[in-house]
Amino acid sequence: MDATANARRLRQSQTLAEKTLWTLVRAHRLGGFKFRRQTPIGGxxxxxxxxxxxxxxELDGAAHEGREDYDARRTEALERFGYAVLRFRNERxxxxxxxxxxxxxAALRDARGG
Structure with a gap:
């Protein structure tokens, strides 16, 4: 399956926390910033x-329990592509x-320089 098809599949099978966050950030709703979902970056x-x-x-649910080392490596890899990474538990x-x-x-404003 190619990256586009996989991203589409991930968007269609969102968790409740992902749906909730998407409602908050979609369509420039959060400070005028544009967000995309399930975006392929470096594998x-x-x-x-x-x-x-x-x-x-990044949202972390039950599937992330016991995978802290993997998540830390993943965060480091994404940071090497020039991104800051925020992680939240689904429950939060x-x-x-x-x-x-x-x-x-706050993180968006910090990244923009104020």
């Missing part, structure tokens, strides 16, 4: 990417979507 699929700010937002996004959005917006 990985980043959950949410803002190219303008070079920021990736679902319990506090507004606070999560505030944290992302």
């Amino acid at each position: 990985y699929f980043a959950d949410f990417v803002c190219e303008q700010a070079r920021l990736i937002v 996004v679902l319990a506090d979507p507004g606070g999560t959005a505030d944290d992302i917006l």
Whole structure:
């Protein structure tokens, strides 16, 4: 399966946390920044990417438990491509979507320089 087809499949099978976050960031809703979902970068699929700010937002659910080493290597690889990476647990996004959005917006503004 090629990267485009795989990205499409990932977008169609989003978790509830991914759907929640997408509702917050899609269509320039978060500070006017544009995000894309399930974007291929260096052999990985980043959950949410803002190219303008070079920021990736990753959501970690149950599938990430016990995979902390893999996630750390993945983050390092994405950072080598010039991105900052924010990670949130699915539970945090679902319990506090507004606070999560505030944290992302702060990182976006920092990346933009104010």
